[in-house]
Amino acid sequence: MAQLTPKEQRALRALKTAVRRGDDVNAEAIAAAASVSRSLVYGLSARMGYPSWRDLVTQLRYESSTVGQTHVTRGRTRKICDEIARHADGAILVRAIGDASICEPYLIRRLGAKGYRAVAYDAATMRAFSEDGGGLVILINESGLALFQECAEAMREGYETVVITSMLESPVALMANVAIALENNKSTLAEYEPNYFTAAVLTMIELVCSKLPALTGGVLG
Amino acid sequence: MSQFTQAEKAVVDRLASHVATQNVVSLTQLADECHVSKSTVVKALKKLGYNGYDEFACTFRIRSHHGKGGLVPQVLVVGDQDQHVEAVVRLLTDNAEKKNVVFASGEDTASLIASYLSRKLAFFDIFMPVTYDLEMVDNPRLERGFALFILHAGILQRRSTRDTHRHAGEQLMRRARERGFTIMTVADQDFEGLPLIPDLDLRIPTNDTVDLDLFASRVISLFECSLSRYAFMTLGRNGDA
Numbered sequence: 001m002a003q004l005t006p007k008e009q010r011a012l013r014a015l016k017t018a019v020r021r022g023d024d025v026n027a028e029a030i031a032a033a034a035s036v037s038r039s040l041v042y043g044l045s046a047r048m049g050y051p052s053w054r055d056l057v058t059q060l061r062y063e064s065s066t067v068g069q070t071h072v073t074r075g076r077t078r079k080i081c082d083e084i085a086r087h088a089d090g091a092i093l094v095r096a097i098g099d100a101s102i103c104e105p106y107l108i109r110r111l112g113a114k115g116y117r118a119v120a121y122d123a124a125t126m127r128a129f130s131e132d133g134g135g136l137v138i139l140i141n142e143s144g145l146a147l148f149q150e151c152a153e154a155m156r157e158g159y160e161t162v163v164i165t166s167m168l169e170s171p172v173a174l175m176a177n178v179a180i181a182l183e184n185n186k187s188t189l190a191e192y193e194p195n196y197f198t199a200a201v202l203t204m205i206e207l208v209c210s211k212l213p214a215l216t217g218g219v220l221g
Numbered sequence: 222m223s224q225f226t227q228a229e230k231a232v233v234d235r236l237a238s239h240v241a242t243q244n245v246v247s248l249t250q251l252a253d254e255c256h257v258s259k260s261t262v263v264k265a266l267k268k269l270g271y272n273g274y275d276e277f278a279c280t281f282r283i284r285s286h287h288g289k290g291g292l293v294p295q296v297l298v299v300g301d302q303d304q305h306v307e308a309v310v311r312l313l314t315d316n317a318e319k320k321n322v323v324f325a326s327g328e329d330t331a332s333l334i335a336s337y338l339s340r341k342l343a344f345f346d347i348f349m350p351v352t353y354d355l356e357m358v359d360n361p362r363l364e365r366g367f368a369l370f371i372l373h374a375g376i377l378q379r380r381s382t383r384d385t386h387r388h389a390g391e392q393l394m395r396r397a398r399e400r401g402f403t404i405m406t407v408a409d410q411d412f413e414g415l416p417l418i419p420d421l422d423l424r425i426p427t428n429d430t431v432d433l434d435l436f437a438s439r440v441i442s443l444f445e446c447s448l449s450r451y452a453f454m455t456l457g458r459n460g461d462a
Binding site: 099100105109189190193196200202206209211 | 345
């Protein structure tokens, strides 16, 4: 999926707000609310990989009806702990990509040691677990540009989603139920500045796992 | 500050207020604010121990980003962090075009770190594949570079085998030394049993609580600092020093 422009992000926010409030959703009203053109609003569905405008609105209505969205910049560790603890009886699927890709096996291992059913995300596994009642999908990506498809699929299958990213305005952050913001520091190689995003995620994983109660059967239980 | 002139003192005071608010200013801006020449600013910075404005700005950026967000450990390595970062940068600079390898020992955490570092160094054209094989250090066609050993006992193993843990790469480390590789280790503070004295031995603080392991976060942060300094030293200096 292409990166949304600032105007498109604004339109998506307006659309989500309208859907959440239960307003009648039409492209003209969204365009007016976001100060963008009507064609840009209609084009949003294609930009986000939906066959039609109607499909996008239907998907957002469905997500809005299941759980509200939370953007978290403070109390981040506690929020993830709460989400994991709420899904202790279900499956916890983890997907990380980019610099932070090592966070995927790291988190799975740490949760597994505490007795949680954590596995790597893939579409087939996600659908298989959804028949058992779903669970939680944790997505980790610095830019928030990748993993949009995974996020949408998981939500369609009834999962709750947590994304850990550096950009709360990114498509995945806008889509997920809970978006956790960590600061990053992107730079060019020639003027490279330390990027602590992965280190921060790893620290967060450790803090989360140190606070989570061990379940029966865990190595540390 | 007795060795500073009045003008230089003004520069240092102004600089301190910018540092306190994490505000980076350009050399020209700082000189204008203090009503002094740029050369006066540079002289003041040299008296503070920097080679010039660029080095100050680079150091400032590294340190100011380091504390943000509260999720990066403040203490990354045992001892003087700046000196260790400089040592890593020297190692990278001296071996950038040579054959380097990284070996991970202990639990999976070390392997994940090795994977991260191998990928990240490749961005800078420094090739350091992850290996467990003696053949990787035997008779390389390229000039011998460094062999990095990441030695992490980890929480699970530390509980049961804290005192007896010996890393699996002992043989590889000896062989790499015999073949002329520079040996670098990154290990837990309390890691014992190295088969030889490394050329560069970095010790990572071990957390006191049994269920909180910040080894990976610290090692990655340490290398991020080093890569920033490496980029400054080798890539970003053309014409702007």
